[in-house]
Amino acid sequence: MPPIMGAAAFIMAEFLGVPYIEIAKAAIFPALFYYFALFMAVDFRAAKIGLRGLSRDRLPNLLNTLKTGWILLAPIFALIYLLVQGYSPQKSVVLSIVVLII
Structure with missing residues (x-):
């Protein structure tokens, strides 16, 4: 999970008394969407300024x-x-x- 989302999940698990793994399961799709969006933003920015991979x-x-x-x-x-x-x-x-x- 993204850092802030992971920290919030630990706090939610503690306050609600729900096992952390249950909250992590519920957060898997938003986390994957976040990382996909982050990848695309970096990829588009790199293409815009002409960066190339090895x-x-x-x-x-x-x-x-x-x-x-x-x-x-x-x-x-x-x-x-x-x-x-x-x-x-x-x-x-x-x-x-x-x-x-x-």
Whole structure:
């Protein structure tokens, strides 16, 4: 979710006593729409000022990037997994930080 929307979702979950994952499920389409609109705005602006992406031969190899950087995704996957399993947002964040440190 976008940053402000994510913060509001945590506050709503706390005030309403609804599990965070339920609020996140309800917010998935607005969040996807937000990121799509953001992508399009950046893409249109880049096209307007003539920015171009890297050529295919200069792009980093996806497999090599994942081999060296997969560890950075572990805390994100841990956070999502813990929230889906029903852990509180606070406990999920603390355990995700532990995964990051390890």
